[in-house]
Amino acid sequence: xxxxxxxxxxxxxxxxxxxxxxxxxxxxxxxxxxxxxxxxxxxxxxxxxxxxxxxxxxxxxxxxxxxxxxxxxxxxxxxxxxxxxxxxxxxxxxxxxxxxxxxxxxxxxxxxxxxxxxxxxxxxxxxxxxxxxxxxxxxxxxxxxxxxxxxxxxxxxxxxxxxxxxxxxxxxxxxxxxxxxxxxxxxxxxxxxxxxxxxxxxxxxxxxxxxxxxxxxxxxxxxxxxxxxxxxxxxxxxxxxxxxxxxxxxxxxxxxxxxxxxxxxxxxxxxxxxxxxxxxxxxxxxxxxxxxxxxxxxxxxxxxxxxxxxxxxxxxxxxxxxxxxxxxxxxxxxxxxxxxxx
Ligand code: TYM
Numbered sequence: 001x002x003x004x005x006x007x008x009x010x011x012x013x014x015x016x017x018x019x020x021x022x023x024x025x026x027x028x029x030x031x032x033x034x035x036x037x038x039x040x041x042x043x044x045x046x047x048x049x050x051x052x053x054x055x056x057x058x059x060x061x062x063x064x065x066x067x068x069x070x071x072x073x074x075x076x077x078x079x080x081x082x083x084x085x086x087x088x089x090x091x092x093x094x095x096x097x098x099x100x101x102x103x104x105x106x107x108x109x110x111x112x113x114x115x116x117x118x119x120x121x122x123x124x125x126x127x128x129x130x131x132x133x134x135x136x137x138x139x140x141x142x143x144x145x146x147x148x149x150x151x152x153x154x155x156x157x158x159x160x161x162x163x164x165x166x167x168x169x170x171x172x173x174x175x176x177x178x179x180x181x182x183x184x185x186x187x188x189x190x191x192x193x194x195x196x197x198x199x200x201x202x203x204x205x206x207x208x209x210x211x212x213x214x215x216x217x218x219x220x221x222x223x224x225x226x227x228x229x230x231x232x233x234x235x236x237x238x239x240x241x242x243x244x245x246x247x248x249x250x251x252x253x254x255x256x257x258x259x260x261x262x263x264x265x266x267x268x269x270x271x272x273x274x275x276x277x278x279x280x281x282x283x284x285x286x287x288x289x290x291x292x293x294x295x296x297x298x299x300x301x302x303x304x305x306x307x308x309x310x311x312x313x314x315x316x317x318x319x320x321x322x323x324x325x326x327x328x329x330x331x332x333x334x335x336x337x338x339x340x341x342x
Pocket of ligand 1: 014027190
């Protein structure tokens, strides 16, 4: 039980919009597997309804949803231990999202930096769904009364909004119904930067494929991308402090630490003072050792999409069994007439 009396429960989601990359792995998937293996009940969602806030080709969306599911399983998520499903199969997410559209304030949503980044200069032409995106995200989490949400650093503001929505709902109706969720943003993998520019985060939408390692890359491609990663001409410093002001070096050290399950101090004790010509091959070996089996397993799993669809449908059934009573209680609190849960 948490202090507020909620059963600990982990929820997180990833968009099936293609190009699953090293940032998604180190910032999310690998940490999900760690949470699962600690034995906390964990629910993981392919957020297809979030993906369609910008245009998705239907054929590609279907493929990406299955490939993402394969990525979860290949990263160590076991569908028998964790619940794996796609968002559109559990209608309670969008039903609670509507309630939260009525709780969240326009001003809160207008402050979301991710909306501003994604909508760009042409905000008038962005979809209404893109604007409301964080309210659906809050619903994803709170429809399960999830207490902990492991994510990368770029999701922090959305999780603060989730807390604000829960607090306002509880205050408006004088209840202690929704938990105040804890964001879990820990370790060296929560902000993986581009391999071409240490000031930009690694992202699926970067036009340069050399900027990221995709989870579908084979061993040669992984090694080549690391060999070509941007660095400065100096060797690695001998101490962690020397990495300040050297974003590319810092990024490679962070990635190495996250892949090896080491702290940055431990990595620096091992590689401090080495030239990149020596460090990069070490890093390539490590990345290939950790990542190549994942891409191999993903392509194996993708050969049986019926099995993937079965896993998602089964996960959706288990997810709905948790979400439906929580939605019903929410409606009850708000005064909607219907079958009684409380
Ligand atoms: P998405 O699909 O953009 O990313 C999925 C996860 O990967 C993390 N991530 C990174 N971590 C480290 N370095 C990077 N360069 C990097 N890029 C991405 C993200 O932080 C995220 O954890 N809005 C979410 C999806 C979502 C969600 C939710 C998450 C919908 N509902 C409920 C948690 C709970 C998103 O677009 O993530």
